[in-house]
């Protein structure tokens with residue numbers, strides 16, 4: 001463990017023994033703690049995360065919990081995914097995204113054409129993922145007790161066609177979110193099968209969540225890039241990278257500023273994962289005009305205009321408020 005972690009651990013032990021001050025500083029809206037320095041910024045003590053796990057998240061910006069979701073649940077999500085691809089169910093608001101090379105070439109039917117389902121919140125069977133008690137138990141450590149499911153995805157990373165478009169460029173998810181504070185947002189990402197370097201597992205830059213939101217844009221990739229797959233413009237190429245190899249049911253929770261992406265799928269199977277971004281319902285919307293998020297906000301509004309046939313009185317924030325679903329506690333400002 002690093003010296004910083006050693007120091008955190010000493011202070012944490014001290015605080016746990018004293019007045020529950022870590023919890024107090026976390027729940028206070030302003031994070032004002034008059035008598036103690038705020039040692040743990042990212043998690044609260046709900047008795048779920050061990051001190052070691054809290055320190056690890058503090059340092060790394062992610063935490064991996066093995067076998068959190070059962071095989072039975074994952075098999076149900078997979079079945080529902082197949083039904084959706086075969087168009088046996090129609091889900092309001094769902095975006096079925098096809099890989100850019102597939103979409104622009106031959107006609108492919110069924111799940112082999114689908115790279116990602118986005119916004120499955122109206123599908124009761126898939127949305128069950130966002131309400132699983134064992135997931136929410138962890139989510140609460142990051143968001144606090146009032147929890148909204150803000151963004152839902154089922155990723156079906158296709159075998160690469162040779163153009164490397166199955167990659168997802170390195171990015172921070174906060175780029176897409178017009179709400180704050182960032183520390184009260186967390187992504188839960190569950191492997192639906194074994195994911196490894198060969199089929200394009202998640203790649204993370206540990207500790208990058210300590211930085212600020214960076215400028216994002218389309219990477220200059222010769223073979224093309226999927227719609228809205230923005231990447232961080234400049235990140236330190238020497239920053240250590242970690243490939244998150246996971247088994248079916250393993251779940252990673254990560255901070256929205258953590259720089260991450262996924263590599264090419266070099267196998268002939270479709271690499272599946274299901275995810276949900278949660279936020280405290282006490283978060284608030286921000287205006288992204290004049291910020292680095294303006295580019296994605298314009299793309300989303302343009303898409304929303306086409307998809308819902310609405311005009312530009314629908315704001316980037318509205319598109320989020322419409323999709324968000326309360327999963328625990330009370331709905332406040334979101």
Ligand SMILES: CCCCCCCCCC(=O)SCCNC(=O)CCNC(=O)[C@H](O)C(C)(C)COP(=O)(O)OP(=O)(O)OC[C@H]1O[C@@H](n2cnc3c(N)ncnc32)[C@H](O)[C@@H]1OP(=O)(O)O
Nearest residue numbers: 095096097098099100103104151173176226227228229300
């Ligand atoms: C709201 C953002 C939320 C993100 C939150 C958290 C972090 C997540 C990080 C990400 O995942 S970023 C990626 C987010 N992706 C999306 O939000 C989904 C974007 N995709 C879509 O909305 C649709 O797939 C799209 C509108 C691009 C296409 O759907 P359509 O049903 O209109 O497809 P169609 O096959 O009719 O093709 C229409 C045009 O789009 C093109 N197209 C289709 N799939 C594409 C693709 N994947 N990339 C680029 N272009 C694509 C297609 O070639 C064609 O071009 P042309 O008009 O030039 O002929």
Ligand SMILES: Nc1ncnc2c1ncn2[C@@H]1O[C@H](COP(=O)(O)OP(=O)(O)OP(=O)(O)O)[C@@H](O)[C@H]1O
Nearest residue numbers: 167168169170197203219243260261262263264265
């Ligand atoms: N040239 C590149 N520019 C920007 N990002 C890249 C580039 N090549 C890979 N990446 C991104 O880096 C991350 C990790 O990729 P990684 O190197 O693990 O996969 P890969 O290049 O597909 O395969 P390999 O493991 O064999 O190198 C992914 O998010 C990927 O999109």
Ligand SMILES: O=C(O)CCC(=O)C(=O)O
Nearest residue numbers: 155168173260261262273
């Ligand atoms: O490749 C994946 O499964 C994750 C992609 C990702 O980070 C995202 O969609 O935000």
Ligand SMILES: [Fe+2]
Nearest residue numbers: 171172173260
């Ligand atoms: Fe992401």
Ligand SMILES: [Mg+2]
Nearest residue numbers: 167262263264
């Ligand atoms: Mg590489």
